Amino acid sequence: SGVASSKSKWRVECFNFVVRAVSPTGVVYDLGDVRTEKAVGMYSAGYMPEAPIPLYFPSRTVTYLHAKTAIDTSGNWIRYSYKAYGNPFWPGIRGARSSIISADNEFSVTLPLKIEASDGRVVNFEYDDTSRRLQSISTAGNYWRYAYQALDGQDSQPALSKVTLP
Numbered sequence: 001s002g003v004a005s006s007k008s009k010w011r012v013e014c015f016n017f018v019v020r021a022v023s024p025t026g027v028v029y030d031l032g033d034v035r036t037e038k039a040v041g042m043y044s045a046g047y048m049p050e051a052p053i054p055l056y057f058p059s060r061t062v063t064y065l066h067a068k069t070a071i072d073t074s075g076n077w078i079r080y081s082y083k084a085y086g087n088p089f090w091p092g093i094r095g096a097r098s099s100i101i102s103a104d105n106e107f108s109v110t111l112p113l114k115i116e117a118s119d120g121r122v123v124n125f126e127y128d129d130t131s132r133r134l135q136s137i138s139t140a141g142n143y144w145r146y147a148y149q150a151l152d153g154q155d156s157q158p159a160l161s162k163v164t165l166p
Helices: none
Strands: 002-005 011-015 018-022 028-033 039-048 055-064 069-071 077-085 109-117 122-127 134-139 142-148 160-164
Touching: none
Parallel strands: none
Antiparallel strands: 002 011, 011 018, 018 028, 028 069, 039 055, 069 077, 077 109, 109 122, 122 134, 134 142, 142 160
């Protein structure tokens, strides 16, 4: 349990393993239980070229939490939902998810799926299950659709090529 604060007046609180951040204007962000909601990611990786398949090792890791809700001082709230793709990087760390490479060398990431507001507004995000690239965003019957260039053999990530507006 404890409280930490920044020079810019942000506060991070942890009580009974539940973490929340409080902005200088009083907006409270619920980040969930650190025992079950944490994610593990890497800043950089090492490379072992002599292995039968390329092996990447984390040289620095970070544990982080995704915002679950945000509530302002008037009681208005926003709720965030996520979808996890891939397997945990370290299966032995209960509740941990990776944002880089999983234990079976599969890219693993947690992406926003839905944002809901107390006034009834909802924003949905859809992704391609294979590439995990954003395919569309929808709200109130309006859709924004996204298309990407095919890989040309030199680029590892295709560039956004088209956005179709509602």
